[in-house]
Amino acid sequence: xxxxxxxxxxxxxxxxxxxxxxxxxxxxxxxxxxxxxxxxxxxxxxxxxxxxxxxxxxxxxxxxxxxxxxxxxxxxxxxxxxxxxxxxxxxxxxxxxxxxxxxxxxxxxxxxxxxxxxxxxxxxxxxxxxxxxxxxxxxxxxxxxxxxxxxxxxxxxxxxxxxxxxxxxxxxxxxxxxxxxxxxxxxxxxxxxx
Ligand code: AMP
Numbered sequence: 411x412x413x414x415x416x417x418x419x420x421x422x423x424x425x426x427x428x429x430x431x432x433x434x435x436x437x438x439x440x441x442x443x444x445x446x447x448x449x450x451x452x453x454x455x456x457x458x459x460x461x462x463x464x465x466x467x468x469x470x471x472x473x474x475x476x477x478x479x480x481x482x483x484x485x486x487x488x489x490x491x492x493x494x495x496x497x498x499x500x501x502x503x504x505x506x507x508x509x510x511x512x513x514x515x516x517x518x519x520x521x522x523x524x525x526x527x528x529x530x531x532x533x534x535x536x537x538x539x540x541x542x543x544x545x546x547x548x549x550x551x552x553x554x555x556x557x558x559x560x561x562x563x564x565x566x567x568x569x570x571x572x573x574x575x576x577x578x579x580x581x582x583x584x585x586x587x588x589x590x591x592x593x594x595x596x597x598x599x600x601x602x603x604x
Pocket of ligand 1: 420421422423451453456480482499503518520521522523524527
């Protein structure tokens with residue numbers, strides 16, 4: 411797998427506790443060290459800003475994709491390698507997806523969840539086959555994972571659906587999981603928790 415750019419969805423909130431910020435920073439540093447560029451929502455707030463700053467200060471490349479109307483609210487980052495201004499949220503997501511070789515989900519709110527599920531359902535529908543890795547910092551996604559397992563038991567999801575994404579225990583491990591996924595992924599139908 412040619413991993414040039416990783417699209418990361420994460421929180422726009424500045425209120426998450428320090429360990430979340432530290433892990434996000436570690437992911438950015440690791441990405442830059444491996445020559446993996448960042449594609450993200452273009453803001454300077456929350457974990458989004460922490461991640462972009464970390465990649466940039468470690469010498470990496472960052473592309474921010476932000477709708478014009480959000481540039482003020484999410485304080486568009488002024489120091490990016492490249493900024494793409496879109497007309498809508500839909501165009502933003504389409505552009506982020508077009509640029510990415512893989513996707514990572516870090517802790518976040520409604521926006522992050524929406525982005526995660528959209529990219530996941532696109533994969534479920536066969537519209538792409540790129541890796542999706544969830545960083546379960548501090549067990550953030552445990553309740554969501556439990557919910558998916560329950561949905562699987564009750565028949566709303568299949569084990570193959572759940573295997574469409576992988577979970578790692580911390581943000582920097584996303585890079586290791588992706589570098590490992592250059593070899594063929596686990597057989598479909600197996601629950602992947604790396
Ligand atoms: P949040 O996780 O809510 O802090 O939001 C993280 C990112 O998701 C921010 O850049 C938001 O602009 C974005 N976002 C919020 N709502 C949506 C949505 N409906 N579709 C796509 N992205 C969204």
